[in-house]
Amino acid sequence: MAGTLITGGTIIDCTGGKPKKNTALFVENGRIAKLGTAEAVKAFAAKRGPHKTIDASGMTVMPGLVDAHCHISYGDILSVEELDLYAGVEFRAIRAAHNAKKVLRAGVTAICDPGSTWNISVAVRDAINCGMIEGPRMASAGRYITTFNAIGSFWPTWMEHPQSSFAVLCNSRDEMITEVRREVKEGVDIVKVAGDGDAVQSHARESEGSLSPDDLRAIADTTHRLGRRCTIHARTGVVAAAAAEAGFDWLIHASYLNDQQLGVILRKRTPINPTLSLLANAVDWAPELGAPAGLIEAYKRELEAASRGLSKAYKEGVMIMAGTDSGQGAVPYGEWHARELEHLMNYLGLSAMDALKAGTIHAAVATGMQNEIGTLEEGKYADILVVDGDPLADIQVLQDKARLKVIMKGGVVIDTETPLPERSIYAWEKPMLYWNDPRLPGQDYVRQHAANKPDWMKKKASSRRAAE
Numbered sequence: 490m491a492g493t494l495i496t497g498g499t500i501i502d503c504t505g506g507k508p509k510k511n512t513a514l515f516v517e518n519g520r521i522a523k524l525g526t527a528e529a530v531k532a533f534a535a536k537r538g539p540h541k542t543i544d545a546s547g548m549t550v551m552p553g554l555v556d557a558h559c560h561i562s563y564g565d566i567l568s569v570e571e572l573d574l575y576a577g578v579e580f581r582a583i584r585a586a587h588n589a590k591k592v593l594r595a596g597v598t599a600i601c602d603p604g605s606t607w608n609i610s611v612a613v614r615d616a617i618n619c620g621m622i623e624g625p626r627m628a629s630a631g632r633y634i635t636t637f638n639a640i641g642s643f644w645p646t647w648m649e650h651p652q653s654s655f656a657v658l659c660n661s662r663d664e665m666i667t668e669v670r671r672e673v674k675e676g677v678d679i680v681k682v683a684g685d686g687d688a689v690q691s692h693a694r695e696s697e698g699s700l701s702p703d704d705l706r707a708i709a710d711t712t713h714r715l716g717r718r719c720t721i722h723a724r725t726g727v728v729a730a731a732a733a734e735a736g737f738d739w740l741i742h743a744s745y746l747n748d749q750q751l752g753v754i755l756r757k758r759t760p761i762n763p764t765l766s767l768l769a770n771a772v773d774w775a776p777e778l779g780a781p782a783g784l785i786e787a788y789k790r791e792l793e794a795a796s797r798g799l800s801k802a803y804k805e806g807v808m809i810m811a812g813t814d815s816g817q818g819a820v821p822y823g824e825w826h827a828r829e830l831e832h833l834m835n836y837l838g839l840s841a842m843d844a845l846k847a848g849t850i851h852a853a854v855a856t857g858m859q860n861e862i863g864t865l866e867e868g869k870y871a872d873i874l875v876v877d878g879d880p881l882a883d884i885q886v887l888q889d890k891a892r893l894k895v896i897m898k899g900g901v902v903i904d905t906e907t908p909l910p911e912r913s914i915y916a917w918e919k920p921m922l923y924w925n926d927p928r929l930p931g932q933d934y935v936r937q938h939a940a941n942k943p944d945w946m947k948k949k950a951s952s953r954r955a956a957e
């Protein structure tokens with residue numbers, strides 16, 4: 490494959506160094522072969538023979554974005570029924586392949602998928618890696634390990650927990666260890682644990698965590714012994730700190746941290762992926778999403794708490810990873826990945842440079858590929874964006890797809906011109922509601938019409954009375 494020279498732009502390499510003007514890089518065999526002054530790299534390229542040239546004059550050259558939290562198998566769900574039950578595994582897998590393209594076309598060249606229905610994430614990862622379909626690089630988890638007392642246990646105890654759920658019920662430590670072993674055998678990169686609840690699951694919300702420190706240690710030790718990494722859904726500080734203490738590789742959410750819990754996380758040097766996009770989008774567009782007021786109040790409280798606790802965590806030096814929870818209906822694939830960087834600046838006080846690092850090299854730590862991607866350095870994969878604008882001056886430029894002039898993954902320029910097929914939604918992907926409009930007041934509406942029964946009903950009632 491002929492090499493590519495990218496020249497004329499300002500390079501932000503995301504190692505933390507200052508932007509470099511008049512710098513160029515040469516891409517060969519999918520990797521960055523040379524990075525340096527425009528003159529030096531041009532001379533290097535000339536020696537390599539015929540090659541393509543991308544003129545990035547007046548633009549920014551930076552690493553591809555990495556989303557540390559993108560569930561490729563979810564399918565933009567708006568309910569737990571859609572998440573856990575509807576659309577069978579075969580259709581879901583094909584839908585996930587379709588959605589992977591949307592993510593890549595948003596400039597996201599790698600994702601960590603921390604939790605999948607079935608083993609779809611692993612299958613999509615492998616299909617991308619062997620060249621069958623287009624999508625970002627992926628690090629994949631299987632189903633969450635959960636208990637009756639954390640997210641993932643959505644269904645009443647009198648029914649069997651569905652196989653199609655994004656979580657697998659493991660109420661004893663032996664079951665947890667067996668599940669880790671099963672998932673590793675099935676090819677996961679990451680073991681995901683549900684440590685507590687959320688605003689949707691009231692029975693778990695006030696909990697001190699569904700797993701004991703010994704449970705957490707058993708999962709982390711087994712995962713690490715088998716050469717994989719583990720992460721946890723931990724909204725409460727008590728669970729976040731316990732997981733950090735047990736050796737979990739990074740924490741997801743950690744919205745409610747006190748100083749003592751933050752102290753544990755600092756001592757263990759555990760990174761945090763806050764995932765503000767889901768909360769912020771739900772709050773910003775509550776009426777359009779039809780979200781109930783109580784839920785939105787709960788999300789607002791969580792955003793405020795996260796802003797307090799995590800801005801302190803950032804100031805004290807905790808590594809912050811950008812992740813969006815894309816695949817949730819409030820955060821559709823390919824739309825909001827870059828906006829998380831803006832949220833990290835607004836809510837947590839990150840500098841623009843640190844927001845860029847959160848969305849590249851720090852998120853890459855969640856993928857386990859931080860030595861291969863996440864910065865522009867010689868030897869790393871050529872996962873590169875050429876952006877019309879300066880994200881350090883205006884972080885929002887990354888949210889405008891028209892400004893992503895080149896998206897390159899492994900040295901290959903991604904086609905963003907040919908439109909992706911528009912798809913329609915089948916009724917069987919959605920919950921089976923009697924009334925699809927949630928604003929219909931149901932029983933009240935029916936009672937109001939009792940006085941206006943059609944004539945045939947009135948007749949029947951009077952003739953019955955006559956017969957008595």
Ligand SMILES: [Zn+2]
Pocket residue numbers: 558560604814
């Ligand atoms: Zn998630």
